[in-house]
């Protein structure tokens with residue numbers, strides 16, 4: 001989850017056809033790791049069912065369909081304390097009027113009066129209603145009170161006309177809310193390219209040359225960068241790793257040549273590049289089109305060198321771009337890593353220890369040493385790969 005992102009989100013739903021889009025909004029916040037509670041008006045439940053809402057949010061629905069005594073239930077007030085933010089989507093002209101004038105006559109409006117957390121509303125109504133003076137006055141009042149108004153958009157309206165009044169798309173509402181919470185993050189607005197995992201170089205249609213890289217280190221780095229606000233492109237070789245971070249754009253590749261092509265495409269825009277993939281240094285010169293039969297007692301394979309992706313990106317490094325590489329050494333570790341740092345034109349290099357038990361390929365832990373261009377050496381203890389990723393990204397932020 002992005003650092004500073006809301007953990008507890010309340011979605012208020014009012015009566016309007018766009019209520020069905022609020023279901024996608026629930027899904028988006030759930031997918032981002034937020035806990036979601038929904039408060040709906042009785043009219044909203046004409047458009048979407050409690051079962052749908054509860055199944056998607058995995059929480060009990062609060063609404064005003066129960067006895068009137070329910071509307072002052074302290075649970076609704078405790079919701080206001082529980083929430084990190086609240087979003088009313090769709091927000092009808094009715095709820096906008098109530099909010100602007102302090103009216104509390106059902107569960108949703110009561111909660112809205114009690115909440116003191118960042119509040120977002122996504123108006124949705126007919127274009128003439130939206131243009132109405134009273135609605136505009138109420139929206140202006142809400143804005144003065146610090147309420148964030150998202151949309152509405154122009155377009156086709158449920159009543160058959162076209163105009164301004166359509167609820168903004170759930171993805172835009174989600175992005176605006178998350179953007180509000182991530183605006184102070186250190187890597188906000190930065191683009192990062194990360195590589196992860198092994199590459200597989202085909203020998204024939206069923207065999208390949210690969211390595212033991214699990215992709216864990218690269219995925220952890222991509223997640224920490226995204227948590228710090230960066231938009232990350234993660235180019236990964238074959239791996240079972242997954243990520244739910246919505247700011248990570250995953251690009252799957254198989255071979256070193258495909259990884260190179262993807263890196264060329266995404267490096268131009270990248271402010272930060274971290275190459276943690278274990279890229280094959282050699283690939284079969286001519287992969288066999290059919291499965292190779294075991295006719296002879298031995299088999300000779302001709303291998304040709306792959307492009308060194310990191311060296312190529314380092315050569316074309318542009319001003320302001322920050323490039324980090326990894327080094328895996330079994331002897332003369334520091335000296336070899338330092339040579340790679342300079343030959344590949346890196347800002348710093350992360351030396352993976354092959355000597356420390358439980359460090360490196362396929363482990364959940366890693367023991368690394370960071371070497372800077374000026375020769376400064378920073379060793380770290382054996383740590384969980386997520387913590388290692390945090391140390392690397394913190395080092396980068398301090399330099400960036």
Ligand code: CTP
Pocket residue numbers: 256275276277278279280281306307308309310311324325326327328329340
């Ligand atoms: N790397 C790369 N493209 C390659 C090989 C390596 O981008 N074809 C990158 C790796 O992702 C890593 C760095 O270069 O960030 C160093 O990789 P490493 O395997 O330690 O060293 P090599 O440069 O391949 O040299 P050697 O295998 O001889 O140690």
